Amino acid sequence: MPLLLILGPPAVGKMTVGRAIADRSDFRLFHNHHSIEMLLDVFDYGTPPFRTLNSEVRRRVVEEAAASGTDLVFTFVMGMDEQAEADYLERLASPYGDDVAVVELVADLDTRLVRNRTEHRLAEKKSKRDLEWSDNNVRELEAGYRMTSDARSDGPGERLLARWPHLVIDNSDLSADETAEQVLAWLVTHE
Structure with missing residues (x-):
C-alpha cells in the first residue's frame, strides 16, 4: 500500500511508530506535526491562515x-464523529486512489499521558513542550472527541475507514518497533 495512514488520539505513538515503519521499509514518514510546527513560527494555531496553509502543505x-511513486506514512488525529474531518482525510488520500491502508493505534489515557512527555516527542514537537498545557490538551481532546473507531458505530470516520484495509492495534504494552513489525507483517497480507 503506497499510502499508510496512522490514526489515533494524541500521544498514542503515531509518529514514533511511523518512524519505526519508515526505518524498516521503503515508506517515508510525513507526520502531522511536520506542517504544524513550521507554521506555528508564523501563525497561531487554528487561525484562518494557519488552517489554510496547514491544509495546503499537507x-x-x-x-x-503520490505522483513520484513514494510510499508514504501520514499520521493524523481524527474525530470519528466529525464529517468534515472524514471529508478532509478522504480528499488528502485521494491522490493515492485505492492504494491506501489505515492503522489505528489505541492506548489508554494514562499510557498516553506518559508518552506525551517522552524525549522524542518533545524534540519533534516543540508545541508540546509546555507540559502542563500539553497534558491538559490530551485530556480535553479525550473528553471532547471520539478519536478511535467503534465497530458498533456508523459515524463518518467508520464509513470512511470501511473503504480501506484497516488494522487496529492496542499498543499500550508494545514498543514502537514491535508495533511497526506487526504493521509491516499485516501490510504484506494486503498487497
Whole structure:
C-alpha cells in the first residue's frame, strides 16, 4: 500500500511508530506535526491562515509523493464523529486512489499521558513542550472527541475507514518497533 495512514488520539505513538515503519521499509514518514510546527513560527494555531496553509502543505506533499511513486506514512488525529474531518482525510488520500491502508493505534489515557512527555516527542514537537498545557490538551481532546473507531458505530470516520484495509492495534504494552513489525507483517497480507 503506497499510502499508510496512522490514526489515533494524541500521544498514542503515531509518529514514533511511523518512524519505526519508515526505518524498516521503503515508506517515508510525513507526520502531522511536520506542517504544524513550521507554521506555528508564523501563525497561531487554528487561525484562518494557519488552517489554510496547514491544509495546503499537507495536500501538496501527499500529491507530490503520490505522483513520484513514494510510499508514504501520514499520521493524523481524527474525530470519528466529525464529517468534515472524514471529508478532509478522504480528499488528502485521494491522490493515492485505492492504494491506501489505515492503522489505528489505541492506548489508554494514562499510557498516553506518559508518552506525551517522552524525549522524542518533545524534540519533534516543540508545541508540546509546555507540559502542563500539553497534558491538559490530551485530556480535553479525550473528553471532547471520539478519536478511535467503534465497530458498533456508523459515524463518518467508520464509513470512511470501511473503504480501506484497516488494522487496529492496542499498543499500550508494545514498543514502537514491535508495533511497526506487526504493521509491516499485516501490510504484506494486503498487497
